[in-house]
Amino acid sequence: MASRAAQGDQVAFARLVARHERRLRHFLGRLAGTGIGDELAQECFLRAWQRAGDYRGRGSYAGWLYRIGWRLFLDSHRLAQRRAAHDALEAAGPDAEPHYPAADAALDLERLLARLDARSRAALVLCDGHGWSHAEAAEMLGLPLGTLKSLVARAKVALRAGLQEGEP
Structure with a gap:
């Protein structure tokens, strides 16, 4: 089906969207928040259609699609950080101390x-x-397998530590 979509078959692409949409939206929503995640998912499918011919079948179609979504998230995240920093500086005024949560x-x-x-x-x-x-x-994020495993392990440690801090 992915090879047919890569050749411009709209029906095949629609089936791929139906197959991956829910999980991709959830993934991007967990990264960026539901509203932004939905927008990123829409942009991801648009880019996937526009670049359908770039899919070569070397990895899974889901991996290719998630990699597009991941890159869109990173771009969106960087832009949001720059805007937030700029807005905070403007709101604080010239003599204000930085605010930390x-x-x-x-x-x-x-x-x-x-x-x-x-x-x-x-x-x-x-x-x-x-x-x-x-x-x-690892394929979806374009990372070496060992790096991915380390990221997951460190994330779990950080979550456990955060949960323990919240205990009475």
Whole structure:
């Protein structure tokens, strides 16, 4: 089906979208938030259609699609960080001290996930949240397998530590 979509078959591409849409939206939503994740998923499918001929079948179609989504997320994340830093500087005024969030903020799983760096969060969500194997997730993120395994392990350690901090 992926090879037919790569040749411009709209029906085959629509089937691929139907097959991968829910999980891709969930993945991107966990990384960027639901609204932004939905927008990124739409952009991902648009780019996949526009670049359908670039898919060569060397890896899984899901891996190729998630890699597009991952790159879109990184671009969006970088842009949001630059905007937030700019807005904070403008709002603070010239003599204001920098503001840092309280270290003892209420901890829940979403907040802990948000505290992870983007690569660790993506690796953990793909493997533990979506059930992809380490090899599949490494392919999706364009990382060596050992790097992916390290990211997942460190993310789990960070989540456990955060959960323990929140205990009475």
